[in-house]
Amino acid sequence: MTLSLDYAALSDVGRVRRNNEDSAYAGPHLLLLADGMGGAAAGEVASSAAVQVIRKLDKPGISGEDMIEALAGAVHRANERLSELVEEDPEREGMGSTVTALMFDGEQLGLAHLGDSRAYRMRDGQLQQLSHDHTFVQSLVDEGRISAEEAFTHPHRNLILRVLDGRPDSDPDLGMLDVRAGDRLMLCSDGLPDYVSDEVIAASMADGTPDSVVVELITHALEAGSNDNVTCVVADVVETDPGSGTTPQLVGAAAELAQGSTGRGEPTIAVRGGAGEEGAGGSAAGAEELDPEELRYAPRAPKRFLWLRRLAVLAVVVALIGGGAWFAYGWTQKQYYVGTDGDYVAIFKGVDQEIPGLTLSNVYEKQALQVDKLPTYSREQVEGNIQADDLGAAKQIVSELQRTAEECAAKQNPKPSPRPSTPPASGKPPVSVPPKPPATTPAATPGASTTPGDGTTGPDDCDGVR
Known part of the structure; x- marks a missing residue:
């Protein structure tokens, strides 16, 4: 006998939201959930792309610590895919998705987590949260500033700090977990724990089959007034005969992509609709003008293509400096x-x-x-x-x-005074004329200056001329 997973996945658009941005996958070796965000249709694109890339890990042959490396690589490839999608359509800038994945090798679980979707394990009647929320309120709880009870009702409990968004810093939490027969595993989007307490979740997971549990959990969320999409994946760790298999299940936004790829080499996947399709609250009536998902991580500064942004800023700075220098040089050449x-x-x-x-x-x-x-x-x-x-x-x-x-x-160098060159013609001795007395020059007043052009030469009166 060996251990295997008996699973079920279900997604509901909710009573308020107009579209489902959640995507989930459940298979023999992988449980995966992604909650898209970003408003308009971008959230659907982000979660679908993430699931379509990461679900390729659902195959035998990967075990032990190799699962961690495989999960990390798959998450990074999904991140690159989101970056490509934004490049193809710039209007998708700002979209993102949470990722919570459990990879199973028959003996252990590998966990990859990014965002505020959650992973739980029910063992011996005790509910344990396996993932750690990357949210603002969780950081307050970690710092001891608020209690877990206060976080449950905090007005900013949906403000997310880390997501898969195509930017280079989108690294997930990674870890290995033990598993044994009788464990019940559950992945869910924030539409469930934001409205349903851990006590109610634990009570629902205590009994029933995976199929009945996912329905019950989503029903609790809708009845509690959840205004978000609600998606759950539940799997029981059971002992089965080797070789027994189960058909993978794909739900939510990613289901449409799976339907479009059927018949082209992709593995067979059971596409399951949301509970809201059968009257459990899938109406879009009363939707708000502003999609709440657009605000989930709006405060984050954009970091995509950081080197391009820095290069552009550098080019502007260089242009300003160059322009200023050229202007200054031009001014100097007019002096x-x-x-x-x-x-x-x-x-x-x-x-x-x-x-x-x-x-x-x-x-x-x-x-x-x-x-x-x-x-x-x-x-x-x-x-x-x-x-x-x-x-x-x-x-x-x-x-x-x-x-x-x-x-x-x-x-x-004064000019000499002219002298008579010829004696008088009469032969008479020249008459001596008394010299004319020199004109009296008034004494210069100390400190007085002279005006150019009046026969003087300036303050130093030609002193130092060579």
């Missing part, structure tokens, strides 16, 4: 100043600044005026560079410097 080029005065275009690898100024027009022909004060000004508002102002500065140099040159 002028008067300085020295070797021994001569020159007009420069640009600004007198140095940046490694970049020339910000160059000689625009070299003058014939030598720097050492200027008095000390003017020479020091030119050597320190004289800023000009524009080219005209720079030329005006040069003209003033030229005038100053000419005045200093005239003062240092």
